[in-house]
Amino acid sequence: MGKVQDKPILSLTNLKKIYGDYHAVNDVSIDIHGGEFITLLGPSGSGKTTVLNMIAGFEFPSDGHIIFQGQPIDLLLPEKRNIGMVFQNYALFPHMTIFDNIAFPLKMRRVNKAEIIRLVAEVLDLVELGDYADRKPDQLSGGQQQRVALARAIVFDPPLLLLDEPLGALDKKLREQMQIELKKLHTRLKKTMIFVTHDQEEALVLSDRIVVLNHGKIEQIGPPNELYDNPTNEFVAGFIGESNLLKGQVRSSESDLAVLKLDDGSEHKLELPGQVRSGDKVCCCLRPEKIILVDDNHTDFHLTGVLEDTIFVGETKRYTIRIGNKTLLNAREMNIRNKVGPKPGDRVKISWEPESIKLIQSTSI
């Protein structure tokens, strides 16, 4: 994966888009390297499409710069950018056959007829739609239309491909299948892809790096495992995967043990990562699957609580544990041994590996 030494193919620097007095995109800076699969992840309205629109040239940035292959393209017309795009809901030309849809970018580039026929056939093969060249878009299923949109966006071999929630309209099963195909395509074509989704699982599965957007701002950038294991703030911790947040104030801290007073008033003695001082307000993130329920006779544990509820979900069991007065923790355990677990109402001791608990920035401290 790209590191600082090779020049980025696309650089967004302090990109802004302001509608009236609304900041749809606010100070976004990303360096994207050749061949990278990068995902813009964020809830609806977080500015993902607006970022893509500025890269594609449909919107001009209110501020900031876009450098593509070493050239500033802020004010370049969209047709001069040579960037492929797959639109949300595909935007296939309804009056043209599949062949003509895919041939369109080639015709615009004045490619000769024989070459057009060859290239279209090649890309139709790639997306396994060879027999559909003469159909109209409305005669294809959603998944097939999706593949046509993809074919049309790559047939002219753009160095960069933008995909705006391309799988959003498909049902779950088809979506998972398309994710795999997309990943294969990426490996095969080695194209730089910027993929937009609001689905965190999809982002985790596909991406080399994920850019988490919220209210037009970047919350965190990093590879999937890093975002999952080391979220830097509450938004990322909550948006990617499930997490338990322990919020409170450090009452005292000596060597590696601190006394944490949770917001519900209860006090707990536990090991906190990093340097904390008495009086610090902190927010700790603990993933449910990192929590280990230990036997009552164990002495090596971090917290005690009361089991409120158990849900059996096939391969896992989910526990809801109350610690302190009303702080609830979710824990997850693989259903490996058919051991009889604790029952609701039982006191339980919970433990975790020391590196599993993370200090993160909280929005509400």
Added chain:
Amino acid sequence: MLLVAPLIIILCIFYFYPLLKLFPESLYRDGHLSLENYNHFFRTPLYTFILFRTIRIAAETTILCFLLGYPTAYLMASVRNPRITALMMLCIMLPFFTSILARSYSWIALLQTKGFVNFVLINLGFIERPVRLLYNEYAVLVGMVHIMLPFMILPIYSVLRNIDTRLVKAARNLGANSREAFIRITFPLSLPGIGAGVMITFILALGFYITPALLGGPSTLMMSTLIDQQVNRLGDWEFAGAIVVVLLASTILIVSIFDKLVGLDKIYK
């Protein structure tokens, strides 16, 4: 398309039904069943000339309405500010609040020898003495275009408005400049609206009466004014019936030729 449907129904009731009532009438001459009325029509050069003039003026009206109406509809559809769109729509619809009669008379006021147009032309030095602008085909054409224009604009506008804006974006993204995107995407997708507008304008223009009567005068007879002359001046209902049937048959013939060429079924897809 919804804008057009009621129009078609109104056309059927108030236009075709009375025409069909007149058909039996046309088959009698002096109380006897005969084709004499039709014979008379097609053997008299003046009448066939009037028929072709009517078709030609209707076609010219349609073409002019298209040339003026399409850009207008396009502009209306591309404006993204709803208040400006509403204002433009009001301007298009405003003429409907005034009677066709009043609008035709206002053209008389503008075009007459001592009218506004002559006044301006003289003062700008283009002409020395007033020219006769009224009671010829051009006057009829101007008046007809003015009245028919909304019937062209509205269906085209409604189709243009519903074209997904992302299609043009996609075309631009794929390398088309704005002109190519228009030619290859917007225009072909607006064909159903053009088809509907052309049909309505042409059919209405073929049978239009008030404007030719007022602005064309007796020297520029069209089928409708000819029918009026036969009925109101000469009281010849039987011959008038034959003219009506000829006009109807021509309309149907031309519409079906148009259908063969363009495929009207595409309009309703």
